[in-house]
Amino acid sequence: MAQLAEIADAGATAPSLPQRIVLARGWTRRAIAFCAGAAGALALAPFDFIPAMFATLTVAVWLIDGAAESENSNRFALAPILSAAGAGWWLGFGYFVAGLWWMGAAMLVEADQFAWALPLAVFGLPAVLALFPAAGFAAARLLWSTGGARVFALAAGLGAAEWLRGHLFTGFPWNDFGMTLAGAGPLAQTASLVGLYGLDILAIVIFAAPATLIDRRPRGAGRINWTMLGATVLAVLMLAYGAFRLGANETEYVEGVTLRLMQPNLPQDAKFRPENGEWILRRYLALSEGATEARPSGLAGVTHLIWPESAFPYVLSNHPEAVTAIARALKGGMLLTGAARAEGEGGGRRGRIFNSIEALQGETILAFYDKVHLVPFGEYLPLEELLRPLGINHLVPGIWDRGAGPRLLAAPGLPPIAPLICYEAIFSGETIQPGAAERPRLFLNVTNDGWFGHTTGPYQHLAQARLRAIEEGLPMIRVANTGVSAIIDAYGRMLQSLPLGQEGVIDGRLPKEAASTAFALHGALAFPLLLAAATALALLGAARR
Numbered sequence: 001m002a003q004l005a006e007i008a009d010a011g012a013t014a015p016s017l018p019q020r021i022v023l024a025r026g027w028t029r030r031a032i033a034f035c036a037g038a039a040g041a042l043a044l045a046p047f048d049f050i051p052a053m054f055a056t057l058t059v060a061v062w063l064i065d066g067a068a069e070s071e072n073s074n075r076f077a078l079a080p081i082l083s084a085a086g087a088g089w090w091l092g093f094g095y096f097v098a099g100l101w102w103m104g105a106a107m108l109v110e111a112d113q114f115a116w117a118l119p120l121a122v123f124g125l126p127a128v129l130a131l132f133p134a135a136g137f138a139a140a141r142l143l144w145s146t147g148g149a150r151v152f153a154l155a156a157g158l159g160a161a162e163w164l165r166g167h168l169f170t171g172f173p174w175n176d177f178g179m180t181l182a183g184a185g186p187l188a189q190t191a192s193l194v195g196l197y198g199l200d201i202l203a204i205v206i207f208a209a210p211a212t213l214i215d216r217r218p219r220g221a222g223r224i225n226w227t228m229l230g231a232t233v234l235a236v237l238m239l240a241y242g243a244f245r246l247g248a249n250e251t252e253y254v255e256g257v258t259l260r261l262m263q264p265n266l267p268q269d270a271k272f273r274p275e276n277g278e279w280i281l282r283r284y285l286a287l288s289e290g291a292t293e294a295r296p297s298g299l300a301g302v303t304h305l306i307w308p309e310s311a312f313p314y315v316l317s318n319h320p321e322a323v324t325a326i327a328r329a330l331k332g333g334m335l336l337t338g339a340a341r342a343e344g345e346g347g348g349r350r351g352r353i354f355n356s357i358e359a360l361q362g363e364t365i366l367a368f369y370d371k372v373h374l375v376p377f378g379e380y381l382p383l384e385e386l387l388r389p390l391g392i393n394h395l396v397p398g399i400w401d402r403g404a405g406p407r408l409l410a411a412p413g414l415p416p417i418a419p420l421i422c423y424e425a426i427f428s429g430e431t432i433q434p435g436a437a438e439r440p441r442l443f444l445n446v447t448n449d450g451w452f453g454h455t456t457g458p459y460q461h462l463a464q465a466r467l468r469a470i471e472e473g474l475p476m477i478r479v480a481n482t483g484v485s486a487i488i489d490a491y492g493r494m495l496q497s498l499p500l501g502q503e504g505v506i507d508g509r510l511p512k513e514a515a516s517t518a519f520a521l522h523g524a525l526a527f528p529l530l531l532a533a534a535t536a537l538a539l540l541g542a543a544r545r
Contacts, residue, residue: 186246263498304334
């Protein structure tokens with residue numbers, strides 16, 4: 001067993017809290033893991049209580065310490081690996097229940113159809129996602145040692161598991177451990193070097209390192225805790241880099257572009273009812289044309305008006321009267337809006353329907369983008385042939401098709417746009433099409449977080465969108481049905497925003513892009529290099545022991 005257990009076995013009369021965690025068994029051990037994981041959710045948006053993650057990952061180290069049968073036990077023995085995996089599952093289950101409980105709110109929008117699925121959203125999905133930290137703990141146990149290098153074993157195992165969670169089965173990289181640093185001020189700027197998955201590994205090292213503070217030093221060894229020192233130096237360097245990057249780069253703006261972002265705060269249960277179409281359009285136009293303190297003349301002088309995802313309960317191009325009303329209001333300006341887009345006449349087979357962004361000027365749709373990364377169980381049903389006969393359906397009405405790209409939207413008067421519809425903003429390294437002939441200079445994120453009400457979900461979604469801006473060095477215009485809508489510069493600074501649950505508009509200017517970041521240029525290399533470094537340090541520590 002690890003060093004703490006050795007101390008207790010040697011006759012310590014009053015085991016400390018860390019020793020109790022190491023020696024815990026049965027349901028006590030499971031409860032400790034669950035509570036430690038749940039505490040970590042406090043480190044995420046909107047709370048951003050960063051110290052909470054120290055508790056989560058420090059306890060993670062001690063739980064894996066307790067999975068070892070003895071210091072000299074075979075690292076490939078099945079029992080300790082399963083014990084570590086069990087602790088990882090319970091920690092992950094607590095983390096995801098506390099961090100993703102808000103998904104249950106979507107099941108209550110049309111409660112008559114989906115209320116039965118509430119327990120699956122609140123507990124079932126976290127139970128499945130917890131398999132990833134379970135695998136990460138098991139992998140870490142294979143690299144485990146009794147010294148400070150075991151922190152790097154955890155970083156390698158859990159970091160690899162987070163990468164897999166973001167890629168397997170279309171991926172779900174929501175609330176990665178690295179997102180703790182996204183709300184930590186200048187520390188978030190390191191994403192411009194290593195991206196989200198690199199942040200995962202760095203965050204695990206930093207937040208797990210305090211577990212080594214109570215390690216008993218081998219006889220004759222120096223008093224320096226090299227792991228804790230290294231983690232401290234790493235955090236200081238990240239802080240210094242972030243402070244320098246923010247201090248050296250002020251926000252600059254694109255000339256000739258005047259934006260108005262409209263946040264309607266439309267009730268979700270009304271949004272997809274076709275009979276509400278005329279009322280919804282009147283509401284949008286009234287809000288968009290309204291005078292504000294910043295712009296008393298309303299839409300006059302606005303070059304680009306932006307509306308949120310799925311703005312209409314119908315296919316806009318099939319309603320020329322709506323297009324005419326919009327053109328009359330814009331007075332020559334341009335509208336960028338979320339909309340359903342139809343393709344094909346149907347005939348013997350249905351036409352195709354896409355969740356899209358459309359650019360309108362006058363009565364002409366000049367350009368469009370079709371959503372590529374659809375939401376599983378939201379916009380499409382995985383294993384449809386198996387599940388639909390059981391009465392299981394996806395949340396969003398209709399049958400949606402996946403767009404084929406390209407992931408670039410050209411709108412006159414704006415730089416080349418990388419469009420992101422809702423869920424697409426959470427995928428690090430996938431927001432810009434690889435090998436594109438032209439690099440985008442702007443993110444446009446339209447979303448409808450109204451499914452999740454006044455919960456933590458919309459704030460977490462915003463935090464991930466901000467991190468994409470930092471990673472790629474591109475400004476982001478974010479327009480959400482219920483909020484949070486914002487203008488974000490290329491360094492992740494929130495320049496203007498509208499709170500969750502408030503209707504209104506944002507009048508602002510378009511920030512310029514930053515110089516291409518290291519992640520934008522070489523992002524594919526950052527994670528494997530950090531993973532290899534963490535693995536090598538873990539193996540080196542194990543060999544020295």
